[in-house]
Amino acid sequence: MHHNLYEFYGYRVACTAPDEAQAVVTRLFGAPLAPGGTAPWPDAATVRLTVEVTGTGRETVPPPYFPPRWDTLDEVVIDTGGSTAAITPARHTIDLTLSRADLDDPIVWGRWLVEKAFLILTLRSDRHYGLHAGALSVEGRAALVTADSGVGKSTFTAWGLLHGAHFAGEDAMMRHLDDPEGRFWGYPRVGYLDPALIKSRPELAEARTAPVPARDKHRLEWPASFASRLKPAVRPRALLILTREHQEVRPVSVEAALELCRSDFSAGKQDPGVLARVEDDLREQLFGMTVLEFGLSSDLDANHARLTAVLHG
Structure with missing residues (x-):
């Protein structure tokens, strides 16, 4: 053993x-x-x-x-x-x-x-909670990225990694209330991507992949060449709420963002006192971020350029 x-x-x-x-x-x-x-x-x-x-x-x-x-x-x-x-x-x-x-x-x-x-x-x-989100960091500045299923969160975060960003995960980010540094933790070793995207990228040719039953995605284990940019945690500067309803970047209030994330951070919390602590923690984290609704276009490069501008603007 x-x-x-x-x-x-x-x-x-x-x-x-x-x-x-x-x-x-x-x-x-x-x-x-x-x-x-x-x-x-x-x-x-x-x-x-x-x-x-x-x-x-x-x-x-x-x-x-x-x-x-x-x-x-x-x-x-x-x-x-x-x-x-x-x-x-x-x-x-x-x-x-x-x-x-x-x-x-x-x-x-x-x-x-x-x-x-x-x-x-x-x-x-009672000391942890999760968000349906991914995270990436561009030139030292990180963003949490959330969206409804099917909007393109996995592709958005993976495209960042493929273009030099650091990657901390694409589907679930965990917050530990006892973490003294206010980080969100992900699972950066894998991505869940459209097989057509995987096939189009020569640097992924040797990656281990497996189709997800009843889904149009494959589970991909990032090749060793990406190891230096796979980071387990971020201290986010921004929360981006991806949408395809428009192609603009619009500010969102902290309270509106809390409501959008409520079904995530409240899941499994049976004790009202625990839920209140979790909500207070997320509110505190969001007050330290820029919170934006981020409209996606069909141009992946343009989306990544706008992300860079948001984080370094």
Whole structure:
């Protein structure tokens, strides 16, 4: 068995896994933290992840976006048929059982199990919350990027990375109330992109990809050549709310932005006091940002140029 520490979405992850699962662990987390290292800050929450491999031959079935009663059960189970993740929010533990047939399927162990397990832990916690957002940084100035599904958030953030920006994630950003530096944490190792975009970029020719069932996207693991620009966290200067209803950049009030994000940060928060603390924290973060509705055009280069102007204007 291997016992190592990793960083994932701003959590310190104490992972125990057998030899045959090590390739999966490396693809998920990258290199382990240095011995004795603390990440991402000394008092960061630790998630204990245990991986087991079984020989089950059950058919793989896409799970629901959230399992039934995910926001109230003491143990939440995500079941894909052959593989499962059992999440105990109160103990910050994840027990991952992988079928040998799924070891080469990053949709199962990545998108459906581990990525979703950490989202559930965050949403169920009284010291963390999540936003449906990505993040990137252009020449040292960062933006959170949110949008309704289908608007183009993933393409917008990926295009930035492909054109020299630093990239911190494209779908979920986590905020830890105990983080002393006010950061938002993402998962920068992967993107979910239109396969036509992937095919059009020579620098992605060797990237590991997998189609997402019932979606027009592929899960892509960024090649090693991008490693220096994959950053797990940002201190955002701006919040951009992407839209295709116009092609302008319009200011948005903090209170309006809070309402737009309410379904994100309130998810899983059963205690009104916890929800009030979370809302106060996000309000405080937004008061330190420029908050804008950012109209997208069909010209990806022009959108990126406008992003640069917004962050450095």
